[in-house]
Amino acid sequence: MNVLGIETSCDETAAAVVTTTGDAARPWRVGSNVIASQVDIHREWGGVVPEIASRQHVRDICGVVDSALAGAALAWADIDAIAVTQGPGLIGSLLVGVAFAKAAAAAIDRPIVAVHHLAGHIESIFLEHGAIPLPALILVVSGGHTSLYLVEEPGHYQLIGLTRDDAAGEAYDKVARLLGLGYPGGPAIDRRAALGRDDAVDLPQPRFTHRHRFALPEGLAHRTRTGRPLAEFSFSGLKTAVVRLLEARGVPIAQGPHVPTGESPLSEQDVSDICASFQRVVVESLVERTFDAARQLGARSVGIAGGVSANSRLRKDAAARGAREGLPVFVPPLALSTDNAAMIAAAGLRKIERGATSPFDFNALATFDIE
Ligand code: KG4
Ligand code: ZN
Numbered sequence: 001m002n003v004l005g006i007e008t009s010c011d012e013t014a015a016a017v018v019t020t021t022g023d024a025a026r027p028w029r030v031g032s033n034v035i036a037s038q039v040d041i042h043r044e045w046g047g048v049v050p051e052i053a054s055r056q057h058v059r060d061i062c063g064v065v066d067s068a069l070a071g072a073a074l075a076w077a078d079i080d081a082i083a084v085t086q087g088p089g090l091i092g093s094l095l096v097g098v099a100f101a102k103a104a105a106a107a108i109d110r111p112i113v114a115v116h117h118l119a120g121h122i123e124s125i126f127l128e129h130g131a132i133p134l135p136a137l138i139l140v141v142s143g144g145h146t147s148l149y150l151v152e153e154p155g156h157y158q159l160i161g162l163t164r165d166d167a168a169g170e171a172y173d174k175v176a177r178l179l180g181l182g183y184p185g186g187p188a189i190d191r192r193a194a195l196g197r198d199d200a201v202d203l204p205q206p207r208f209t210h211r212h213r214f215a216l217p218e219g220l221a222h223r224t225r226t227g228r229p230l231a232e233f234s235f236s237g238l239k240t241a242v243v244r245l246l247e248a249r250g251v252p253i254a255q256g257p258h259v260p261t262g263e264s265p266l267s268e269q270d271v272s273d274i275c276a277s278f279q280r281v282v283v284e285s286l287v288e289r290t291f292d293a294a295r296q297l298g299a300r301s302v303g304i305a306g307g308v309s310a311n312s313r314l315r316k317d318a319a320a321r322g323a324r325e326g327l328p329v330f331v332p333p334l335a336l337s338t339d340n341a342a343m344i345a346a347a348g349l350r351k352i353e354r355g356a357t358s359p360f361d362f363n364a365l366a367t368f369d370i371e
Contacts, residue, residue, distance in 0.1 A: 001080045002031065003352070004068065004104075005345025006061075008097030009089025009117050010143070011038040011048045012338070013060040015068035017079075018127065018345035026130035028349060032071030033335060033342040036060040043183050046259075047173065054092030061100050068341070076108050081357065083348020086114035087365035088144065094364035102360055111357035113348040116370045122149060122157055123350055124332040124343035125303040132330050133300035139290045141314075142306030142339075143169035143184070146233045146286070148293055149370075151303075155350040157370045161231030161293060168282055169308045171235035175242050175278055178253065179271050180260055189275045190311050196272030198280035203241050205281055206234040231289040238281060242274065283313045287321050294327060303330045307338040 007014040017031035038056050042048045069075065084101035087094055098114075105112040121140045126132065135152040137160075146168045148161035166174070169186055176185025181192065243258055249270070252262040266274075286308075294302050304318055309331050322329035336343055351357070 001349070001352075002072070002074055002078050003113075003345040003348050004065070004079045004082045005115075005341035005343070005348060006065065006082065006084040006097045006101045007117075007120070007339055007341040007344045008057045008061065008093050008100075009085045009087065010093060010339060011042055011053050011056075012036065012340070013038070013057050013064050013096075014339060014341035014344075015061075015065040016341035016345050017068055017072035017074060018342055018349060019072070020349065024131065028127050028346055030127065030342045031074065032068045033340055034064050034068045034071060035340055036064050039184060046177055046183055048090070050090045050092055053090060054096055057093055057096035061096060065100070065104070076104075079108060079110060081105075081111045081113060081348065081352055083113040083115050083345050083351075085117050085120065085344050086362060086368075088117055088367045089364075091364060091366045094366070098362075098364045106360070111352075112360065113351050113356070114358040114362045115344050115347040115351070116368070117344075118145060118147065118149075119157060119347040119350070119370055120343035121305040122151065122303070123346040124305050124336040124340070125330050126154065126350075127343060127346040128332045128336055129330045132303065133328065135297065135299050136301045136303050136330075137290060137294040137297060137299035138303040138305060139286060139309075140306045141168045141286060141304065141308040143167060143173060143186075143308075145306065146235070148231050148290060150293075150297055150299065155354060159369065160297070161233070161289065163233040163235060165234050165236035166239065168233070168235055168286060169306070171239050171282065172308065174239050174258065175274075178242060178246060178251075178258055178260060179266075179274060180264065181271075181275075184307075186308060186311065189279060190313070192272045192275040193279040193313065194276075196269070196274070196276030198276040200273035201245060201277035203238060203245070203277055203281045206237055206285055231293040233285060233289060235282065235285075238278070242278060245274070279311070279313055283311065283317050286314060287317050290318070291321055291325060291327070295325070299327070301328045301330060305332055305337060305343075309337045310334050
């Protein structure tokens with residue numbers, strides 16, 4: 001079976017073909033994985049501009065899908081189903097992919113499968129590594145999300161933890177902007193951190209009192225099955241700590257969007273030290289809570305997916321912690337960790353295995369939980 005995946009939730013227009021192999025240990029194979037990134041367009045604005053993103057998706061989608069088919073050496077007639085990201089994401093961007101996918105599925109008379117973006121990130125691990133030991137505790141960590149899911153059986157994702165404020169990738173992007181490192185911030189900070197000392201700057205590790213851990217903010221309580229998260233993350237305080245630190249060092253910062261407004265007195269080494277220290281705190285918090293939850297839930301493996309899973313220190317520290325605790329750690333390759341459509345095709349295949357294709361009247365959704 002050949003599934004065409006389409007992903008347009010943010011600033012990457014992506015299409016891919018994933019094919020079933022018939023091998024239970026490694027059931028899926030990536031036939032092609034094409035991404036048209038808009039990063040160079042949005043960099044000028046310091047972040048993703050939604051209206052520009054959706055217009056660029058319209059320009060790129062036909063060519064990207066054509067190259068995904070060509071890359072897999074397939075014609076439209078060879079496609080058995082189309083999987084598309086329904087959300088969460090930027091609504092205008094999502095609509096381009098959803099409208100394209102519906103039109104294409106109608107034209108070739110094949111089923112369509114609406115996919116949750118985070119189910120895609122989770123399945124990127126299974127796409128790369130096949131049947132990993134279950135239950136698996138999966139950390140999805142990206143620009144929009146920092147969430148923990150327990151996967152007890154394939155295709156069933158139980159939310160057991162999330163961030164109460166910023167996503168980890170969002171914190172990377174904001175801190176990079178403060179340091180004048182440009183957009184996207186994650187890879188820039190990752191590179192600079194390698195040149196700095198991770199204990200040079202004292203930044204607070206986000207901590208929760210017992211009361212915090214077990215009382216979710218209004219509106220989030222219904223999102224975990226028990227109403228009590230096992231794990232929580234928080235990164236907005238860390239960003240504020242970096243703002244305070246920079247102010248104390250005499251960096252002129254405009255309040256509100258928190259952007260530097262003049263010459264920075266920081267040396268190159270100062271910037272690298274702040275990057276390394278910030279990265280240590282973020283990674284320690286991610287690794288600590290993930291492995292904590294894995295232990296409490298009796299997970300037999302740990303997975304890390306999403307854009308921030310590309311982070312070199314997160315990969316290294318999680319692997320080391322897993323080795324210490326005897327828990328195998330699975331991470332997708334770089335091409336599957338940031339947004340892509342192969343993971344969407346994989347999540348689509350997972351739903352198809354359950355017979356769960358979608359009616360044509362489903363709509364794009366800016367926010368919703370994995371069912
Ligand atoms: O999964 P993704 O491509 O898009 C979302 O669904 O959000 O993740 C993008 C995020 C951005 O915030 C980016 O700064 C971050 O992933 N990122 C990284 C690294 N590479 C990308 N963060 C830390 N270290 C990296 N090497
Ligand atoms: Zn993503």
